[in-house]
Amino acid sequence: MSLIELLLKGLYVLGGAASFLLTVTLVGIGLWKIFLSVGRFLGFHWAGVDLTEPMSQALDGLECIFLAPLAFLLFKGIWDLMRNVILKKATDIESLKRYEHSRVFWLEVKALIFGLMVAVLATDLLEKILSGTKLTYEMTISQCLIIGTLVGCSFLLERHRDGS
Numbered sequence: 001m002s003l004i005e006l007l008l009k010g011l012y013v014l015g016g017a018a019s020f021l022l023t024v025t026l027v028g029i030g031l032w033k034i035f036l037s038v039g040r041f042l043g044f045h046w047a048g049v050d051l052t053e054p055m056s057q058a059l060d061g062l063e064c065i066f067l068a069p070l071a072f073l074l075f076k077g078i079w080d081l082m083r084n085v086i087l088k089k090a091t092d093i094e095s096l097k098r099y100e101h102s103r104v105f106w107l108e109v110k111a112l113i114f115g116l117m118v119a120v121l122a123t124d125l126l127e128k129i130l131s132g133t134k135l136t137y138e139m140t141i142s143q144c145l146i147i148g149t150l151v152g153c154s155f156l157l158e159r160h161r162d163g164s
Contacts, residue, residue, distance in 0.1 A: 026068035033061030077109035
């Protein structure tokens with residue numbers, strides 16, 4: 001095993017652990033916010049917890065859950081692609097197959113990230129509507145344009161991945 005492979009394995013363990021901790025933390029925070037909002041909605045009162053808008057709090061928790069897998073998806077997608085680029089040998093057919101697989105996987109990761117970002121933006125817009133926040137035309141139109149752009153990019157990535 002070469003020094004580069006040993007360093008790559010160490011980086012993989014550290015990056016994987018960090019993305020795992022971030023994912024678990026965000027899921028935990030999201031579930032806790034949803035749990036508190038459901039409790040508030042049902043009429044339970046905990047000392048020191050002021051949830052005046054349980055639906056808004058639940059949507060915040062849902063946003064955290066949508067954001068949770070992003071760290072792992074980014075790490076895994078970039079990791080596979082970079083590992084195969086660094087260790088790729090031009091004459092090795094198996095390396096070229098792994099490289100092509102990681103490139104396709106990276107396209108799938110990008111499509112998932114775009115989908116998760118659409119979910120986060122749509123949840124944020126819904127939260128603003130339900131909480132009674134005064135919405136301006138500019139803010140609403142710009143947020144809808146961003147959502148439309150992300151959906152379009154996701155669609156193009158899916159078409160490219162399918163070879164159409």
